[in-house]
Amino acid sequence: MKIALIVTTLLLMIIPFMLMTIISKLKNTYRSAREKFSDRQLLQLFVEQGNVLSAKQVASFSPLTSTEALIRIQDWLNNGAMRSLYGNDGITVYQLKHKMPSQGHIFDIRQYTDAKMMEIVLNHISGVEISPAHFVWLFNLDIQDARKLLRRFVVSGLVKSHLDSNYQRSYISNINPLKQGEKMEIPKTTAKGDGRIVINDADLLRLAISNHGRLTPTLVCIEKQVSLDEAQELIDKLYEKGAFNIEVDENDGTIEYWLRDTKLYKK
Numbered sequence: 001m002k003i004a005l006i007v008t009t010l011l012l013m014i015i016p017f018m019l020m021t022i023i024s025k026l027k028n029t030y031r032s033a034r035e036k037f038s039d040r041q042l043l044q045l046f047v048e049q050g051n052v053l054s055a056k057q058v059a060s061f062s063p064l065t066s067t068e069a070l071i072r073i074q075d076w077l078n079n080g081a082m083r084s085l086y087g088n089d090g091i092t093v094y095q096l097k098h099k100m101p102s103q104g105h106i107f108d109i110r111q112y113t114d115a116k117m118m119e120i121v122l123n124h125i126s127g128v129e130i131s132p133a134h135f136v137w138l139f140n141l142d143i144q145d146a147r148k149l150l151r152r153f154v155v156s157g158l159v160k161s162h163l164d165s166n167y168q169r170s171y172i173s174n175i176n177p178l179k180q181g182e183k184m185e186i187p188k189t190t191a192k193g194d195g196r197i198v199i200n201d202a203d204l205l206r207l208a209i210s211n212h213g214r215l216t217p218t219l220v221c222i223e224k225q226v227s228l229d230e231a232q233e234l235i236d237k238l239y240e241k242g243a244f245n246i247e248v249d250e251n252d253g254t255i256e257y258w259l260r261d262t263k264l265y266k267k
Contacts (some may be wrong), residue, residue: 029134114153133146201238
């Protein structure tokens with residue numbers, strides 16, 4: 001009985017020490033990885049490669065090791081700037097949630113008020129949904145500081161925050177960059193009479209069936225006359241509901257969505 005008590009006591013002392021050692025090592029690895037390759041550089045790598053990369057590709061195209069690449073990607077996932085996608089080949093790839101503006105200029109954050117920073121972001125993106133990655137791209141912040149900045153904007157009323165269908169935090173602008181000081185009305189994507197094309201799940205499923213089960217954002221964009229960002233969002237919602245599998249071409253990062261129910265298009 002005494003031996004068991006001694007062993008249990010030792011384990012209770014050792015386990016916290018081991019956990020602290022592991023956490024400390026991960027933190028050191030993360031800091032070292034950021035010194036080698038900043039968040040802005042990591043984001044630019046994704047942009048240059050079509051917004052989709054595997055951890056192996058990140059390590060191949062950067063000075064990061066495989067472990068460092070995974071730690072950095074996990075940080076971006078935790079801060080809501082990326083999503084993970086699983087292909088039929090078992091390869092996990094990571095995709096930026098939002099398209100970055102083509103403007104490559106970096107603004108000095110010290111020169112702007114919060115409201116002016118929001119105007120700069122809104123003048124360089126399409127729509128009103130904002131990602132921490134936009135602040136990394138335009139102001140050369142690290143992803144954690146960008147997330148803190150967005151939280152500050154929520155408190156000040158510049159940004160609205162809500163949970164999406166996957167219980168992940170999303171941010172929507174609450175100002176109009178063209179009319180400073182006025183509230184921006186959030187557009188309703190499916191409301192009739194607002195000038196937008198209404199596309200329901202059945203429309204996309206029928207399009208996939210007519211294309212032998214295959215669907216891509218480009219196809220939806222052309223056939224349904226919506227923007228590429230809207231097309232990606234529509235397909236992502238069906239993927240999250242389990243309607244599609246994903247296949248990824250590792251050579252060019254092209255993502256294809258295939259209907260799970262093959263009976264609908266295979267005779």
